[in-house]
Amino acid sequence: MSCFMGIFTVNVKTAISNVSVFNQTCVRWERSPGEGGLKVVYLFHIQGRRWHQKEIFHERLFNFTAAEEAPEMCLDLPVGTNYTVNIAIVFPEPSVPVTVMIHTAEEDRFSNVSVFNGTCLKWKRHVGRAGVEETYLFHIQGQQGYLEEFSHEVMINFTTEEENPEVCLPLHLDCNYTISITEGSTKFVLQIPIIPPAAEEELLSNVSIFNGTCVKWQRKASRAEVEETYTFHVLRQRWFQKEFSHEMTFDFTTAEANPEVCLELNSGTNYIVNITAASSTEISALITIAVQAEVKEVFSDMLIFNDTCLKWRRNIKRTDMEERYLFHIRGQRWYQQEFFHEMTFNLTTYKLTPEICLDLQPGTNYSVNISITALDLSVLVSMTTEITDPRFPEVKLVTLQSPAPLIRLWKVDDRNGPISFYQVIVLPSDWQSQFACNSLTAATFFSNATNAAGYVAAEFLAKDVADNMSITLGDRHYYGKFYNAPLKRGRDYCVVLRIISEWNKVKRQSCVVWAQLKNISPTLEPLIAVGLGSVASVCFILLLSFSAARFFLYRTVPVPPTTMAIGMSSNETVRLSSTQETERGGDHLIFHRD
Known part of the structure; x- marks a missing residue:
């Protein structure tokens, strides 16, 4: 197949x-x-x-x-x-x-359109557009009150680089006009009505906006000191609304030649203000006001709590609307150059005091940018998270009987904060259950004569530790300021490895049992000492035995008569020569006279 x-x-x-x-x-x-x-x-x-x-x-x-x-x-x-x-x-x-x-197209390319001198318009271009040439198309449609069709219609192009352009239109005094302004680059269209004032009654001219929410205008000089009442009709449009709605209506009476009125308007809202003179209903002015919000109005009383949570207060005038925030978060660590944590997400809320808890990494410096896209406002908050307990090191628990055991160590990464020290702690086995990881931080071998509660045998700086690094317990060396003392024979020990992290005045540590030492046998040095002592004792006994035997031999040899007969004066002495020469003849011991 x-x-x-x-x-x-x-x-x-x-x-x-x-x-x-x-x-x-x-x-x-x-x-x-x-x-x-x-x-x-x-x-x-x-x-x-x-x-x-x-x-x-x-x-x-x-x-x-x-x-x-x-x-x-x-x-x-x-x-x-x-x-x-x-x-x-x-x-x-x-x-x-x-x-x-x-x-x-970008919304609200131009705003704050106002009428002055009856037939002139001025407005404010979008921020950053000054110096860039822009063309506006004016579509003018005029209608007399008793006619149904337009009696005056004209198209005008106007090009400007100014930030606050002004243009005067060819309007007839006896018509009501609707002016459609189209911005060439964005095709954004704004319509405003204009009713030119009667020539003989200049009650409302040169209308302008100042301080953001205030309106001022001029009256005819001949009408100065004569009181005139003006009616204000205010319409508003919030960023999420498609149409304008009624906000307020009020009267304002003045005799000044240059009246001024400041309106109580909400931030982040567009307004249309219609001003009508009471003495002539045909005399009115229509202006638009865009009130920009300030950062302190939108983000006030910013507070960091629980290390990773934020709380702030919104403008009380905006609490009846939904607010959408964009969060852009970036986190970095000076001790870990390759670390970078970034998040982007939205938050929508109606609350007066919004709260949010962020999922941040420990031991990290964060910059949190919070913005409201509808108002083109943002605030930058700096946050620093505390370190947490270091990760447990990768050690293998071993049980040993050697009096000088060799154990190995692997590095721990800086995931929860910078690693500062590694400590080796020796505990009696019966103290293992009572040991707390934050104890014995500075207990040396010499600080407790009996070492009943344990001691630190060695300390290493994190930068000096390498993977698979080994250490011999009881090698009588100093590691840091701690003495690695020899282990006592016949005792059981527990060896603990402690990892210490210190950063921004916060200290954290983790501990793990590293080794169990059972019934430590005597070391080689004491055995050698005992052996040498035994040999010395045997030699000493043999030497004493030899000396006693020789002394006994001399005492038992008899003195010959001839020797006794030899005359010696009382002042003569007998001494052994410096070479202690002796001659033995038969059974006689002969001393030589000097």
Whole structure:
């Protein structure tokens, strides 16, 4: 029997065509007809750049699977960005990518539009646009009160580089106007109504905004010192609302030539203020005010608690709306250069005092950036987490009987904080159950005469410890300030390895039993000493025996008569020569006279 194996390749010719953009951030395209029901995997590569930036601001790469012949995909793209979107088929058969350009308009490119001199407008451009040329298209439509159709319509282009542009429009005094202003770069459109004042009643001219929420205007000089009542109709639009809603209505009476009114407005809100003169309802001014929020209003009383938790207070005027925060967290360690911890997430809350606890690593310096995208505000908080107990070292528990055991050590990583010291602790076995890891921190062999509770035999700096490093217990050497004393024979010991971490005035330690020493036998040195002592004792006894025998021999030899007959004067003496020469003749011992 023979077997045949083959590789079959299915070529599906699939192409992308008729790519279009709708709803500003959505893409629709078509693929080759007649292949419906076949799932196709598309690869999207998105690159976005801001108009004032050269670097890529936003980049994404992801897959999208669809079986339709005309798939659609809506992308999550930030506003105010130019995007290049490349779409290619990667399965079942790769295709040549197609490219489409998408521009997301930025909201509120210009704000604080106000009317002055009856027919003139001024506004404030978006921050950072000063010095960049921008073109505005004014579509002016004027209507007399008794006519249904527009009686005056004109289109005007206005180009400027100023941060606070001003333009005066050719308006008729007897018409009510609607002015549509379109910003060329963003296509953002703003409509405002204008009712030019009657020539003879200049009650409301040169309207302007100052201090963010205050309005001032001019009255005709001939009407100075004559009281006039103005009615303020204020509409507001918050960042999450699509339409304006009524905020307040009030009257203001003044006789000044240059009246001023400061309004109580909420931060982070857009307003339309309509001011009408009571003496002539046809005299009014319409202005827009965008109140920017301040950081201290949005993030106040920022507090760090429980080492990794944050709490702050929101502006009480904003507590009736949902707030969305973006957290961007980065953590680094000076003692571990390769360490880097980064997180990004969103938090949505209605609470007046939001709280959040972060999942942070121990012994790390963190920078926490919290921002509110709707208000373009952010705050930076620095946090330092405490170290925790070091990880247990990788040691193998051994049981030994050697009086000088050799044990080995492996390094511990700095995961929970920087490792500072390694200590070797010797305990009597009956003290093992009573030992606490934070005890005996400075107990040397000499600090307790009996060493009943144990002692530190050695200490090593973390930088001096290498993997598979060995140490001999009882080698009579100093390690650090601790003496590695010899172990007492006939006793049982427990050897403990302690890892110490110190950082930012916090100390943590972990302990593990390293070895058990059972019934230690006598060492070689005492045995040698005993042996040598025994030999010396035997030699000494033999020497004494030899001396006694010789002394007894001399005492028992008789003196010859001839020797006794020899005359010696009383003043003569007999002494042994320095060489102690003796002659033995027969049984006689002859002394030589000097």
